[in-house]
Structure formats: structure tokens, C-alpha cells
Amino acid sequence: MxxxxxxxxxxxxxxxxxxxxxxxxxxxxxxxxxxxxxxxxxxxxxxxxxxxxxxxxxxxxxxxxxxxxxxxxxxxxxxxxxxxxxxxxxxxxxxxxxxxxxxxxxxxxxxxxxxxxxxxxxxxxxxxxxxxxxxxxxxxxxxxxxxxxxxxxxxxxxxxxxxxxxxxxxxxxxxxxxVAVALPAPRAKVIGLELDTSGKVELTEAGVIVSGGRGMKGPENFAILEELARTLGGAVGASRSAVDAGWRPHSDQIGQTGKVVNPNLYIAAGISGAIQHLAGMGSSKFVVAINKDPDAPIFSKADLGVVEDLFNFIPALTEEVKKMKSTC
CATH class of the missing domain: 3.40.50.620 (HUPs)
Structure with missing residues (x-):
């Protein structure tokens, strides 16, 4: 020992x-x-x-x-x-x-x-x-x-x-x-670093993540997820299908071939729940799934499931959160 x-x-x-x-x-x-x-x-x-x-x-x-x-x-x-x-x-x-x-x-x-x-x-x-x-x-x-x-x-x-x-x-x-450091010059060196200056919360360290999938229907519709994420003080993620469609950058991808996240709250909007995506968010502490399909696999991982049109539900949820914050 x-x-x-x-x-x-x-x-x-x-x-x-x-x-x-x-x-x-x-x-x-x-x-x-x-x-x-x-x-x-x-x-x-x-x-x-x-x-x-x-x-x-x-x-x-x-x-x-x-x-x-x-x-x-x-x-x-x-x-x-x-x-x-x-x-x-x-x-x-x-x-x-x-x-x-x-x-x-x-x-x-x-x-x-x-x-x-x-x-x-x-x-x-x-x-x-x-x-x-x-x-x-x-x-x-x-x-x-x-x-x-x-x-x-x-x-x-x-x-x-x-x-x-x-x-x-x-x-x-x-x-x-x-500790004294005496090393020969490395064969590889960092010649540049691109920093994210947007002020976005890093996905792997975010306490709240709002993610969108193919059900978002297009890149412009992620604006409603970004608004909810800002209201909750969280970050926006995406499924592989949304990234492959060019709607979000790969840095937002959550899943087996993306980032593994463990937020306190994970909101999945328009995500069916492929096993590769579940591998990236399955250990989230509380999962809310929003999908029109009651048989979507994402509901198997959800603590709270909402069978509803996300384009109606997400804006309404955002407004309710804003109201609650204004009274606190």
C-alpha cells in the first residue's frame, strides 16, 4: 500500500x-x-x-x-x-x-x-x-x-x-x-490556439444542458433552445443527426462520437434517443424529454417525459422560467 x-x-x-x-x-x-x-x-x-x-x-x-x-x-x-x-x-x-x-x-x-x-x-x-x-x-x-x-x-x-x-x-x-523541470525541446509544439470568445458554458462542465435533434427541423429553430438555455444559465447541445445535417457545430455534439456530459438537468427536445446519444448523456442527474412520439426511446432515460410539440412547449417553458426568476 x-x-x-x-x-x-x-x-x-x-x-x-x-x-x-x-x-x-x-x-x-x-x-x-x-x-x-x-x-x-x-x-x-x-x-x-x-x-x-x-x-x-x-x-x-x-x-x-x-x-x-x-x-x-x-x-x-x-x-x-x-x-x-x-x-x-x-x-x-x-x-x-x-x-x-x-x-x-x-x-x-x-x-x-x-x-x-x-x-x-x-x-x-x-x-x-x-x-x-x-x-x-x-x-x-x-x-x-x-x-x-x-x-x-x-x-x-x-x-x-x-x-x-x-x-x-x-x-x-x-x-x-x-518541481524542477528540465526537458529537451519537444518534437511537437503548440503553434496556435483558437479560443471560444462567445462566453458559452462548456458542455462538459455545464449544470444545465438543452439539446436538440432532428425534430428541430432546421438550424434557425435552435434559437428557442438557446433562449431557454440562457434563461436557465446552461448550454446548448445537439444530437449527431442535427450535427450531420449541418445545423450545429461538432463541438455541440453529445453522444458516443461527441461529448459525454453529466449535467444536473438535461432537456432533450426533438431527440429520438439513439443508443449512441444515450451513451453521452445517460448519467445526467435529471432528464426531461420532449417529443411528439410517445414511443421514442429517449423516454426510457427520462425522469420526466412530455409528449408535446416542442415548438409550443419550449417557448412556454422559457416564459414560465422567466416569470419564476422575476419573482425570486
Missing amino acids: GNCVCVITEFRGGNFRRVSAEAASEGRRIADVLGCSLCAVAIGSGTGAKAADLGAYGVDKVYAADDPSLEYYIAETYVPVIAEIVKKCDPSVVILPASVDGKDLGARLAARLDASLAQDCIQVSCEGGAIKAKRPIFAGKTLAWCQWEAGSLPIISCRPNVMECLVPMPDKKAEVEK
Whole structure:
């Protein structure tokens, strides 16, 4: 058994992403069960100034690799640095976000450390000192438990917006140990970055998502979903059929070949519910389905089903939400 639980954070734009708080919170819960400390890896450009803030989510010690060459995720530079820190920590388990970067990093890290990897997990537990993790398989139709043998190192990536964040303790600061970074020039480098300046909520971190499918009948009709999403403080998503039709960009696609989301509220408008789409939103905490077809498969995943013309229902719902907000 190792000396600690280790979490790997994500640092972008001068701040730790929400998925870092989720990973740290889950790590704290496991560390408390194991009776050990919680350490974190903070890698990027500018992490040194912010590393101590991870103490707010229960981190005891942070290994901060702060270097301009680490501003963007490049496997060739990130993996060797993180691998050396993990070896130094000698953890019982490594937890990281199942983001785009996190999934790539987790696989490479497991190969380098000869560790066992479970990706996109929705629950982590510890029973009798054994680490277990639950993850969806077969497009979300089945849930599988993974358990590690004694002596093996589990690396677990946790699905964003699933693990509950601890109530932050802003006054609690973590111990910070700065890690020297000495790497040869990478063969690949980031030469440009296109940032979304629209101010839209990122789908994978949104608490509310309003999605549209083929039933929207055209790109112009997504305006009513955008209005509802703005009113609820959420984001707009789309099914693959809507994206393939050219109605929405691929960045809005939710499903097996798009993004996997886990909002508190998922509203599916005009989406029939193909298994590939259900795989991307099936773990949403509350699902509202709106469809004229009472036999649409989406209703099998819905907590609340509305058999109605969405072009009548969505505007009416938006107005009711606005009225409620105006009285609060």
C-alpha cells in the first residue's frame, strides 16, 4: 500500500479547472478511508502561484511543476514530468479527470508506470483497503466494477461533473513543493490556439444542458433552445443527426462520437434517443424529454417525459422560467 492518494489537476488560463476540484474532492474522500494524506500534481505555466489554493479541497501537499514550456498539454512533456512525481509520491491510487487531455494522459501514464487503468469512472470506493471503481461500458448499457489486486497501482480517470465537490475551505492552504523541470525541446509544439470568445458554458462542465435533434427541423429553430438555455444559465447541445445535417457545430455534439456530459438537468427536445446519444448523456442527474412520439426511446432515460410539440412547449417553458426568476 502506498503512502498517499495522488490527484492530477488541470490548469488552464491561470486557474485550476473545475474538474480539478472534483478530482481533489474524490481523492480526499478516499484518503480519509485509507487513513493517508492527499497529494496533488499541479503542472502548467503559472501553477506555482495557485498551487496552495488546492488545500481548499482537502489537498495536503502539492507538487508544482511550473514552467512556460508546460502551458499547453503535450504528452511528450507532461507524461515524463508527472510520472516522476507519481513515483516520488508512491501513492495507493492516482485519480485524474476524464477530460480529453486526462484520458490521453491516463493511458500514457499507466503504460509508463506499468499501472492498471480504468477510464471514465463514475464512482470510486475503498472496501477493506481495496480500491474499486465503477464505469459504464457497452455505450452505457452496463455498469462494470473494477477492482485492483494488491500491489498494483490503480489509475482512475473520473467523468467530469459526476464527483461531488467538497465545500471549499478557502483559508486552508496546501504545502507546496516546487518541481524542477528540465526537458529537451519537444518534437511537437503548440503553434496556435483558437479560443471560444462567445462566453458559452462548456458542455462538459455545464449544470444545465438543452439539446436538440432532428425534430428541430432546421438550424434557425435552435434559437428557442438557446433562449431557454440562457434563461436557465446552461448550454446548448445537439444530437449527431442535427450535427450531420449541418445545423450545429461538432463541438455541440453529445453522444458516443461527441461529448459525454453529466449535467444536473438535461432537456432533450426533438431527440429520438439513439443508443449512441444515450451513451453521452445517460448519467445526467435529471432528464426531461420532449417529443411528439410517445414511443421514442429517449423516454426510457427520462425522469420526466412530455409528449408535446416542442415548438409550443419550449417557448412556454422559457416564459414560465422567466416569470419564476422575476419573482425570486
